[in-house]
Structures are given as structure tokens and as C-alpha cells.
Amino acid sequence: MDGLTKIDDLGQPRVVIVGGGFGGLALAQSLAKVPVQVVLIDKHNYHAFQPLLYQVATAGLAPDNIVAPFRKVLGKQKNFYFRLAEVQAIDATAQVVETTIGLLRYDYLVLATGATSNFFGDKMMQEYAVTLKSVSDALELRNTLLANFEQALQLGDQEQLNSLLDFVIVGGGPTGVEMAGALSELRANVFPQDYRELDLKQMDIHLVQSGPVLLKGMSAEASAQSLADLQAMGVQVWLNARVKSYDGYTATLNTGEKLVTRTLIWAAGVTGAPVAGLSAECLGPGNRYLVDEHNRVMGYDNVFALGDIALMKAAAYPDGHPQVAQPAIQQGRLLGANLAHLLAGQLMQPFEYSDKGSIATIGRNRAVADLKLFGREYHLGGFPAWVAWSLVHVLALVGYRSRIGVAFTWAWNYWSQDKGLRYIIGQVKSEPVVDAGATAGKAIS
């Protein structure tokens, strides 16, 4: 027999979770002692720690440091089942999800599919820009970056050289800021030795932000500090600017400025990644499912959504919670408790987001942190903020092995001021700049 007949029927209610990011994983773990069967479906067989993808992209961490295979993390949880598949549609009437490996019946469905890059309809941007939403993205960017530098060695033409050495990052939120800082450190500490033959003063890093400040979700102090830090590190920050168009070589700003680059990194917005099959009315702004205070999708009894894909209107968050890790994790944990209540015929608890603050890192010894403790807000910068950032991220990683691995790698990078993972493994998708056929047989060195 085909399909998913191999999933044991435990005779218990089956909770199907679509997506094993921060929210889905937290929910799966919180259901450990609840009398249900938990089936997690994800298109990858691992959970990826998204906040550190930019470090994989800039050769500061290995992918293995920041991924945790679901079967390893939750293998000991007796009611946990995993299926490697993509969910293509939901049939809410039949209470079935259609996946790439067959149909799966559910008693409770939880959508935790997260968010994807938002190109605001710009198809050329979508084709040519690089994103940082997955491990594959990060590895591809790392490969491209290194391969571009290898190619740059062959070029004499100044503009073509710059196209390979320069970077444009679009989006002044944490991802953009962190990426800009990391590239700046490569330029200062690592590339001069690796590429002695290149004039690295030629390598420009541009950060383009549509609004007047960087890190607009953080305090004014954090915004100002991060701007000062990046400028001190030689990043050209363009505020109140947008990239009007990008064709893979030239990025044109709305100010008229043209920046030549083959590597434009898009970190300027996300949109929800919903699954087909539910009614159109339950999708709100940003392609997020409208949910009530119990994360129930509007109009459905047993379909829930949490994390980036969910939009829960609350007094303090009229447009939904920020699309970051904390709300997803907190919602996941509460929903696990609430499903237990539901099954026991008890009342469910409403979700209330407890914002512990934000941290963003810029580089070695430079970070900004807004911490909310005991009802007060603290603003940190520099080394203390960087230590706080490192601690928070190491502790948040899944699995002791990852924590030790990352802590070790960071300590190594810190002391050696190096980022050692400069390998091109796998296909490099970028087109070769120089036509090999044209050079072969020509200039002899």
C-alpha cells in the first residue's frame, strides 16, 4: 500500500504540525506529555537556526553548527513522528493535508510555515537578488562570494572588478546590519591575506535602508549606535533610499545613484508562506493567517497557526506580533499547553507576548541590545552587548553539540580574528564573468 499507511494509528488524536521552525519545534516539544500523536512535516529533515545563517554565508560558522535534525532532537519523544515532505494543500472538510508523499489525516492542524522573502512584486529583483532564508541560501552566498573573488583575480577592467568585489545589502533591519558588519570584517581581517593580489580598498559594502533609521524595531540608541558602528567599519549606509531596480549587475536607487554589483542581498522584508486550501477570508495583511488569542485560525475549529505565518491582533500589536523568534516560541509553548486543556475539556489560555528585548550584532565587540528586565529597559552597546548577544544565541541553539560547536568556533574566530570556513563546496550558480573560451589561447603569463 502506498501513501502514509505506515504512520501508526495510535488511537489518539493526531496533531499535524506543518513546519519545524522556532514555533513548530517548540510546539512539538511541548506536546511530549500530552496524550496525542505528534506528526511534524517539514521540507527539510532538520531545524535551521535562522538568526545565524548570515554567519554561514560569511564563512564564520559551518552549516552543521546551526542545524539540528528533527529525528535527533525529538527522537526520544515517544509520541513524535516526522515526515520529510512538502504540504501542498489542506482539505479542511475532510481534515486531510495533501503532501508530496501522500495524504495525511489530522485531528488538529497547526500551520507554522513561517515567512519568505518579500520582493514587493519586483520580478527582476526576485530573479537576481540573493536571499538568506535557508541553509542552501547561505551556502550559495558563501560559494558565490568566494568564487567571485577568485574570478576577480583575472580581471583588469575596473568596473567588472568592482562588480565582483562590491556588495549591496537592501534592508536595514537586523539581517542587513549583521550581514554588512560581517562582510566588513572579512574585508578588514581575512581577505587581505587570502587575496594579496587584490586591492581590497576597492571592495565596497553598501547598506540601503528605506526609512530614516537602521534597526527601526529597536530603541533610538540602538539605531544610532549601529549606524555609527557600521560607518566606522567602512560600510556606506544609504538612509531614506530604496533600490528601484536591479538587473544582476547595476542597482539603481530612487535617488538616481547607480551601484554596480553582482551580489545584491535582499533583506528588506518578509511575507507569509501560507498553504493552499483554506478560505481567502482567513488570510490577512502580509499573507498571514488571522488567528484569535488561542492561535485558532478564524473560521476553523481545529486549524491553528503560529509564528511568522500568524497574525494575532492584540492591544499592543494591532498589526500582529513582530515576525521574529520570540513570539513563535512563546506561542508554540502555549499552544501545546492549550491543546492539553482542550482535550481535557478545560479552558484555553489567551496568548500574551512577553517581549524580552532585542539584540543585533555588528561585529567583533560591537553590538546593540535593548533588554527588558524587571519592567525596565536597558540599552547596551559595544562589548557588553556583544557578549550578551553571543550568550543569548548560543543558549538558544538546539542541542548541546551545536552550542559547544558554535561557542568554540566563535572563540576561535574571536582570538584569531579569522573566519576559517572559506570553502566552496558544491555548485556555484553565478555565471562566469570571463568567457574561458575567449581567454584560452590568448594572453600568456
Next chain:
Amino acid sequence: MDGLTKIDDLGQPRVVIVGGGFGGLALAQSLAKVPVQVVLIDKHNYHAFQPLLYQVATAGLAPDNIVAPFRKVLGKQKNFYFRLAEVQAIDATAQVVETTIGLLRYDYLVLATGATSNFFGDKMMQEYAVTLKSVSDALELRNTLLANFEQALQLGDQEQLNSLLDFVIVGGGPTGVEMAGALSELRANVFPQDYRELDLKQMDIHLVQSGPVLLKGMSAEASAQSLADLQAMGVQVWLNARVKSYDGYTATLNTGEKLVTRTLIWAAGVTGAPVAGLSAECLGPGNRYLVDEHNRVMGYDNVFALGDIALMKAAAYPDGHPQVAQPAIQQGRLLGANLAHLLAGQLMQPFEYSDKGSIATIGRNRAVADLKLFGREYHLGGFPAWVAWSLVHVLALVGYRSRIGVAFTWAWNYWSQDKGLRYIIGQVKSEPVVDAGATAGKAIS
């Protein structure tokens, strides 16, 4: 200007090394203080530690643990230059190599391109078998292995299930033995928890060896011990057997036996990987360049070859040295010294291989070692041999970071009896077994 005009002309003799494996890397390093310009060309931007590729394939190590980027390893060496390229042909008259990034003039050329898998003319085998000669190979095998197990969960048909769970390894040398042992440990220690729904007693591991003993290059004690160990670990060893044909699903032995598997790993022989352009007479058996005792290619003044690609007839090695790491490293070091002699008008020294012994590991606490010390031969097995194997390999790795990383990972694996790197990152090349279109809309679970 195009081509390689960016390579500085130092006014010194230029030594071009093709291939950065054990031999090429050792040579490049040994030329640090010699008044030449060293240009290393490799199709990857890193050196890969081949003996541990099988551990990447079986999720025991991360690729980053066993690769070392050339620019990082040799970046500080002032006369060292690196070019990421493939060498397509040699023009020995003009003293030029043709590469994918243009032409490069040489004063001395050293071929260190290594060996590639030898399929003995069997084209179907070449298409369907999996090899373990590169990091990409290892990652692809890891992906395939994990993806097959995920797929196996969907199947009821016994034969199809076995095709995904069973492995056939062809070749009873160190690679085959180590692979079989590692798979056996996955079956015993890791998969039962990851894949609780599968009956892992169904997972068969076959090792097919054409001769009467395993590890035929080692002592009789080592051969016997490894056979006993593998059988104790549940590996089915077929001696005096060959795989007559393999079509991607069924492997037919010359004994008539048929083994169903989608994963046949070919570790049964290597052949040299020469570069076009030199005379046919200088290529000997196994596609290896015939060289004299100074590693000079027969018939050429300034073209040398070392390592797997070289065949140096010596009294003790009438068919050339074994194609393993030690001879390559020793030849690389001597050739560096000899080139210095050559430039100074002094005599070159003849190469004499100093065989320090062999080690192969089978699994946790099980290994076999033949050590040649102080003119005597020692045979170790079990735990002492495993410790020796671990030490030798950790010390042989390039770079402190890799050594610490591997030592840590092995210690972790040892104590937890786990192999934690079970991620599918990247494309899985194997065809899906079950047609998703056929199952969708059919059986509901």
C-alpha cells in the same frame, strides 16, 4: 587584459603545481624558503582529507572538519599563489599549461593530480555506482542515505523497501572496510532511534571483495581481524566475489547471487588522472606517469609527477608505490628539497619510501594497525589500534582548527555512540522511488 596577467612576475623561476592533495600540498609547503614562485592550481579552493571522507558520508564528521582552504593554509607563505581552475592540457614545448582561466607559463611543472575511481570499463557501473573521492561525493552519499530512509517509511513492498535499506560496498580495501563498519554502527546505534517505524533488522550491509582476504595490503593478522570484526558487526562479507553488473537496482555477483540495492558504493580500484599533452610513452600502467627516482617524468627535463599519479619503479616496488598518502607526502617534501638543489646546481637526492605502516578502522574500539617501528613490525587490534588510528588521523589533518574540531566530534560521537550530522543539505540526486502523483489522492492515513 585577460588571462593570467595578474600573476606577478617575480623574476624567479615559477613552479606550477597541478593538484593540492597530499603530495601537491606537501610540495608547496616545502618550497616556502626556496627562491621560486609557487603557483598551485586546483579545481577546488580547498584541500580535502580523503581518508575521512567516508565519515562525512556516514554523518560522523562535518565536511568543514576535513577541508582546509588553500588560501588559509598557505596564505602566509610569501612565494605562494593560488588559482582556482582546471588544467586542461600541457604544452611542453612552449612550457605552458592551458587552464579554464587562461594560459600559464611555467619553468617547472609538477603534476600531482591524484587518482580517480577505476570502473574497469564498466559503463553502467560508472553511471549507477556511488564513489567516495571528493567532498561532493561524500555529501551526496550522506544525502542519498538519509533520503532513502525517509522514503522507506512510505513503502510496504518488501523488495522495494530492501532496495532502499540495503547497501552493497564493492572493494575490501581500507575504504570499503571503513565504510562497512560505519554503516554498521549507524544501523546499530543511530537509526533505531531515528527510524523507530522501520524494522532495521531488514537493513543489510554487503561487502564484496574480489580476492580471498580483506585489506590485502596489510598483514595476515590485520586481514583476519578485520573480517572477524565486520562479521561480528553483522556485515555480510563476500570473498572471492565480484559484481558482474549493476543496473541501479540489482547487483549481480559472479557467483550468480543477486543483491537488490539502490546504493552501491564503488571502492574497488583507482586509476590515475593524467592531463592531456604529454607523450603517450610516459604513461605507464594504471594511467600513471613513469618517473625516475627524482620524480622527473620520463623524457622531460622540467616536468615532474608525484603521488598517486606517478609510477616510480623501485626494487621494493616494481609496480610503483602504493597509491596512498604517505608516498605522496614524502615525495612532495623531497621534491621541494630537490628543486632547491637543482637551482643551486647541486645533485638531487633519489627517493626512498619509508613505509611507516598501515591502519584501518572498523568501528568503535575496533581497528587494525601494522606499525613499522625501529625495524620491527607490530600488529595491533581492537582498542589500542583504534586509539592509534585516531591519533594518526587527527595529527595528519591540516590545521589546528580541523584537529580540534575532529577530536571534539570524535570524542562526542564516542561517548554518545551517536553520529550527529544527519542532515540532508542540498540536492538529492536519487530518483524518488514512489511516484508522488500516483499516491496523492489515494490511500489516506
